[in-house]
Amino acid sequence: xxxxxxxxxxxxxxxxxxxxxxxxxxxxxxxxxxxxxxxxxxxxxxxxxxxxxxxxxxxxxxxxxxxxxxxxxxxxxxxxxxxxxxxxxxxxxxxxxxxxxxxxxxxxxxxxxxxxxxxxxxxxxxxxxxxxxxxxxxxxxxxxxxxxxxxxxxxxxxxxxxxxxxxxxxxxxxxxxxxxxxxxxxxxxxxxxxxxxxxxxxxxxxxxxxxxxxxxxxxxxxxxxxxxxxxxxxxxxxxxxxxxxxxxxxxxxxxxxxxxxxxxxxxxxxxxxxxxxxxxxxxxxxxxxxxxxxxxxxxxxxxxxxxxxxxxxxxxxxxxxxxxxxxxxxxxxxxxxxxxxxxxxxxxxxx
Amino acid sequence: xxxxxxxxxxxxxxxxxxxxxxxxxxxxxxxxxxxxxxxxxxxxxxxxxxxxxxxxxxxxxxxxxxxxxxxxxxxxxxxxxxxxxxxxxxxxxxxxxxxxxxxxxxxxxxxxxxxxxxxxxxxxxxxxxxxxxxxxxxxxxxxxxxxxxxxxxxxxxxxxxxxxxxxxxxxxxxxxxxxxxxxxxxxxxxxxxxxxxxxxxxxxxxxxxxxxxxxxx
Numbered sequence: 001x002x003x004x005x006x007x008x009x010x011x012x013x014x015x016x017x018x019x020x021x022x023x024x025x026x027x028x029x030x031x032x033x034x035x036x037x038x039x040x041x042x043x044x045x046x047x048x049x050x051x052x053x054x055x056x057x058x059x060x061x062x063x064x065x066x067x068x069x070x071x072x073x074x075x076x077x078x079x080x081x082x083x084x085x086x087x088x089x090x091x092x093x094x095x096x097x098x099x100x101x102x103x104x105x106x107x108x109x110x111x112x113x114x115x116x117x118x119x120x121x122x123x124x125x126x127x128x129x130x131x132x133x134x135x136x137x138x139x140x141x142x143x144x145x146x147x148x149x150x151x152x153x154x155x156x157x158x159x160x161x162x163x164x165x166x167x168x169x170x171x172x173x174x175x176x177x178x179x180x181x182x183x184x185x186x187x188x189x190x191x192x193x194x195x196x197x198x199x200x201x202x203x204x205x206x207x208x209x210x211x212x213x214x215x216x217x218x219x220x221x222x223x224x225x226x227x228x229x230x231x232x233x234x235x236x237x238x239x240x241x242x243x244x245x246x247x248x249x250x251x252x253x254x255x256x257x258x259x260x261x262x263x264x265x266x267x268x269x270x271x272x273x274x275x276x277x278x279x280x281x282x283x284x285x286x287x288x289x290x291x292x293x294x295x296x297x298x299x300x301x302x303x304x305x306x307x308x309x310x311x312x313x314x315x316x317x318x319x320x321x322x323x324x325x326x327x328x329x330x331x332x333x334x335x336x337x338x339x340x341x342x343x344x345x346x347x348x349x350x351x
Numbered sequence: 352x353x354x355x356x357x358x359x360x361x362x363x364x365x366x367x368x369x370x371x372x373x374x375x376x377x378x379x380x381x382x383x384x385x386x387x388x389x390x391x392x393x394x395x396x397x398x399x400x401x402x403x404x405x406x407x408x409x410x411x412x413x414x415x416x417x418x419x420x421x422x423x424x425x426x427x428x429x430x431x432x433x434x435x436x437x438x439x440x441x442x443x444x445x446x447x448x449x450x451x452x453x454x455x456x457x458x459x460x461x462x463x464x465x466x467x468x469x470x471x472x473x474x475x476x477x478x479x480x481x482x483x484x485x486x487x488x489x490x491x492x493x494x495x496x497x498x499x500x501x502x503x504x505x506x507x508x509x510x511x512x513x514x515x516x517x518x519x520x521x522x523x524x525x526x527x528x529x530x531x532x533x534x535x536x537x538x539x540x541x542x543x544x545x546x547x548x549x550x551x552x553x554x555x556x557x558x559x560x561x562x563x564x565x566x567x568x
Contacts, residue, residue, distance in 0.1 A: 080478060096492060
């Protein structure tokens with residue numbers, strides 16, 4: 001649905017040039033929700049603005065949306081093409097002088113629709129986003145979540161094929177964020193839209209993205225199915241994004257305690273619960289069948305894209321043979337086991 | 352207060368109203384588009400053109416830095432060309448308008464600058480043309496600020512119009528100078544000042560009320 005080919009974007013600043021995007025290529029499929037995550041300055045805002053050419057990539061870059069090369073279009077045709085691409089914003093960007101109804105009507109007015117046609121379009125849209133009773137109110141009278149609903153209705157007014165979400169929930173509280181994300185997902189399912197959303201919050205990606213790209217310094221450093229990226233992060237930056245949500249890392253206090261008082265005869269394992277055996281009573285079976293002492297130190301169980309996923313850090317005590325047997329048994333269950341001794345050793349050296 | 356004085360003040364008030372109303376009105380007609388052009392052509396504007404912006408800015412600054420009394424005298428040939436005469440109320444309207452245009456242009460520019468750039472970006476993303484952005488987004492969103500600016504302009508023009516008395520422009524200021532000052536009639540001076548205070552007060556609160564009504568922020 002969306003193809004970006006070798007996109008580079010340099011900005012000239014007083015302190016020299018900045019490369020916001022460095023040779024980025026990306027393919028986004030029809031009907032998917034594609035998340036782009038990165039810290040501020042990673043280039044994600046520029047990336048989403050390249051899709052509707054609010055930012056024009058430097059020479060050589062190509063942007064293809066719905067089979068049309070936008071970079072090759074003259075300005076007048078680009079304006080028409082933009083109607084296929086709805087956009088919502090972090091700060092909503094509603095017109096304060098227009099009522100809710102008139103805000104949603106704006107893109108239709110720009111297209112020169114008749115009053116009757118506008119009414120016939122706007123009312124169901126307000127119904128869809130749950131604001132039918134607020135049509136006459138002004139944005140200043142609405143809460144943040146309601147404002148974003150107006151933004152969504154406005155973005156959908158021209159029946160776009162693509163919805164771009166620029167940090168659409170970053171100004172909202174967690175509860176409202178969840179409602180807005182649910183609405184976006186719901187709309188995607190109903191209208192078969194392609195959604196691109198950029199965010200710095202991994203929780204947002206985890207909530208609704210089918211696939212995700214991680215950006216750093218103008219490059220995409222990792223991308224894939226959300227579940228894969230979450231459960232097997234390859235890059236350090238991705239790991240740190242995922243860490244808070246997943247609980248990969250031991251809490252600092254626990255790490256310190258283990259460093260100071262290493263347990264004799266024990267191993268520290270991090271077990272990743274994914275795959276078909278993720279919801280089996282693995283720990284109980286290990287302990288019962290192999291006679292290991294297992295002390296659960298830290299763990300988190302979650303669901304990503306409807307698939308169970310968990311991380312557990314255990315201290316396993318037993319003789320060498322039993323430990324080796326346990327590890328191969330876990331591997332047979334398609335669970336990943338990592339020795340954490342290395343992590344601890346580094347800490348021990350520091351102490 | 353004698354009925355003569357009342358008649359005199361009434362005539363003066365009407366003349367002031369005409370001078371300020373016409374010059375402010377025509378000033379807005381030219382000043383608002385100039386303010387829009389200043390914003391559009393500025394760095395990062397949707398029709399960025401720094402040459403146009405700089406030339407226009409320079410002309411506006413030059414007009415604004417000329418003291419009104421000098422401007423009035425300096426453009427007498429132009430005034431005569433436009434109004435057919437260089438004395439009287441009609442003649443005073445010409446320099447008042449010339450003074451009002453750059454003043455309004457700057458105030459409109461400031462009001463337009465207050466419109467969040469995100470709104471322009473949003474309209475751009477919807478496929479709006481530059482004209483649509485001006486008409487549908489910039490001007491409506493800046494309207495309260497523009498009205499506030501026009502209110503300031505009208506109040507300033509009331510002050511300028513008093514100086515127009517110096518070229519026989521008529522109006523309240525003229526009455527104050529001729530009767531109150533030159534003929535030393537303090538009660539006339541006092542009456543003129545009182546009428547002006549009420550007038551200015553009225554313009555300001557009408558402007559404020561309109562701004563409040565239009566503003567939905």
